[in-house]
Amino acid sequence: MQQIILLLAVGVLAGVLGSILGIGGGIIVTPVLTLAIGLDIKYAIGASIIAVIATSSGATIAYLKDDMLNLRVAMFLEIATTVGAIIGALLTGIVPTGFLFILFGAFLLFSTYNMIQKLRGKVAEQHVGAGEDKWAKKLNLNGTYYDKANQEQVDYAVEQVPGGFAMMFGAGIASGLLGIGSGVFKVTAMDTIMKMPLKPSSATSNLMMGVTAAASATVYFFSGAIIPSVAAPLAIGILVGSTVGSRIMQYLQPRVIRMIFIPILLYTGLQMVLKGFGVHI
């Protein structure tokens, strides 16, 4: 009973944070499961896959009404991510992972720097974009959303579409091969490379995460890596948390979201680079 309450509470917290930031919440769920409950990492990963899908499904329900999500960007980039993820899974054991950890970790550290620059106002927060990207025009990717915090309609253009697509492909390979949460990569690829505003980046990442996770979830489901007594309270907590979180997110200033995002980005990036050098934290 105590465990059920703990998991419900952790779920709510992970759901709120995950849906605000557009990440899966594995960063919260996995340590709690392995350290506090003492679950084997195999079962912790199984539970965190469920956590990702629950965050995505809970959050996107609320987002849809509010036009925050860019469905075209999501579906277009989803091709890159899912193909990457399958290739990554197939490459497991063939390709040495140390170098990739360093490479992707370095990208996250670079993004941390970029985000801090944006926070300090050196790069405009509401970057509208030049709207010159021919792929963005061809693929009709440019979008608009209503920012409830600033009470204004924000029209935005998407830039560097091929670069973003390539990054998503890389992120897919990384998530399949290294088993890392790809939400952080998705948000930064949209925010840093494609110059999308942070809120639609987060909402779009949320949708994509669910689709990507579903593609690999059956592996865990049918191999018995998902423990029902752990996954059920966690999923229920997350569904509640992410529905609430996505509503909160609407009213948050993009700056605030960025301030919460930066330490998580820094932590994940450092962790990956160190892992590449054989240091586990």
Place this chain on the structure above:
Amino acid sequence: MTDKKAEMAQIELVIGKILRIGVAVSATLLIIGMLLAIIHGGTGYSEYQFPTTFTEIFSGIAAFKAGAMIMLGLFCLILTPVLRVVVSIYAFAKEGDYLYVWITVIVLVILIIGMAIGFIKK
């Protein structure tokens, strides 16, 4: 532009409703399963031994086993993103955006391949 916007908003609303039903179904199953586990004082299975095939899941549900009910709920939850992709195809088709019908169909095919790998690997 406004016409298109209004049309898209309408379609997204429908998608939202369908998805809500999908999530509600899985959440209901999960809650029933969790309550059963609390009432029975367990899932009806040992800690690391639970149903992973549909035959086991449905025979478990017939026996009111909490673990089987939860597993069905989790499987429904895993299907919600798939449902999402399927309704998006419909939405793009209705909008007459055939480029995105194709893009989303490709996503669905990749998704099904991924899920099939999980089923076969077992």
